[in-house]
Amino acid sequence: MIRIIAAVLVLFVPVIASAQDSRPAQLTFKDIQGRYIRLSDYRGKVVLINFWATWCPPCRAEIPDLIRLQREYGSRGLQVIGVTYPPQKLAEVRRFVRKAKMNYPVGLGTKQTKLLFTPSESLPLTIVISTDGTIRDIIEGILLPEEFQQKIKPLLK
Amino acid sequence: MKSRSLIAAFLMIAFTSIGVFAVTKKSTIRVDGMKCSKCSGSVEKALKATPGVEKVEISLDRKEAVVEYDDAKVTEAKLREVINGTGFKAVEEKSGSQQ
Numbered sequence: 605m606i607r608i609i610a611a612v613l614v615l616f617v618p619v620i621a622s623a624q625d626s627r628p629a630q631l632t633f634k635d636i637q638g639r640y641i642r643l644s645d646y647r648g649k650v651v652l653i654n655f656w657a658t659w660c661p662p663c664r665a666e667i668p669d670l671i672r673l674q675r676e677y678g679s680r681g682l683q684v685i686g687v688t689y690p691p692q693k694l695a696e697v698r699r700f701v702r703k704a705k706m707n708y709p710v711g712l713g714t715k716q717t718k719l720l721f722t723p724s725e726s727l728p729l730t731i732v733i734s735t736d737g738t739i740r741d742i743i744e745g746i747l748l749p750e751e752f753q754q755k756i757k758p759l760l761k
Numbered sequence: 762m763k764s765r766s767l768i769a770a771f772l773m774i775a776f777t778s779i780g781v782f783a784v785t786k787k788s789t790i791r792v793d794g795m796k797c798s799k800c801s802g803s804v805e806k807a808l809k810a811t812p813g814v815e816k817v818e819i820s821l822d823r824k825e826a827v828v829e830y831d832d833a834k835v836t837e838a839k840l841r842e843v844i845n846g847t848g849f850k851a852v853e854e855k856s857g858s859q860q
Binding site: 662748 | 794796800804805810846847848849
């Protein structure tokens with residue numbers, strides 16, 4: 605049991621992040637495929653860190669939209685990253701990601717991961733990181749089309 | 762003759778007022794599956810962003826959304842559609858009243 609908990613903790617290791625606009629947000633973690641994801645690797649892109657859970661109806665409802673946004677705006681510099689919160693079983697998340705055909709990286713998060721960005725307990729929760737790596741916005745609840753148009757689209761190429 | 766003119770004028774004003782003054786309607790919509798306080802905020806957010814919606818109150822205990830809206834701008838059917846779009850299910854109309 606301890607090994608399983610340790611494995612889950614190792615899977616998602618946030619290094620350091622800043623919720624201040626002036627400093628670049630930093631985050632490093634392994635996605636559910638075991639690949640390392642570093643926020644710094646996406647410098648120059650507009651990154652949406654989407655906190656979600658498989659059991660959360662609004663999170664599930666917005667995933668098709670995030671898949672579509674990644675597909676339509678990926679070439680214009682958009683990168684969606686999914687982070688599950690509260691902690692969930694890896695197998696369950698993998699199953700969901702496969703079934704939903706999510707086209708962006710997904711990792712397992714913890715309360716600490718989320719706290720690096722905001723104390724908000726809303727779900728879903730989307731952190732908008734601008735091209736220079738700083739936190740541009742924190743969107744609580746489902747991402748509305750008008751929010752994308754007003755807050756995210758203007759940041760894209 | 763004078764009273765007829767007054768009645769006609771009154772009726773004319775009354776009829777034209779229907780189109781001019783919006784009527785605020787209040788609907789209580791039961792929302793199936795809404796039990797998580799972390800995610801119910803999306804229902805409130807989506808409803809408040811809907812043109813014509815004036816006030817939204819969410820009750821997790823009663824699993825319902827009480828919405829006040831301008832029925833010239835939005836219908837209850839549209840409100841249900843908005844709720845369904847947040848991943849929950851608007852089930853039945855409990856009540857509806859005009860203010």
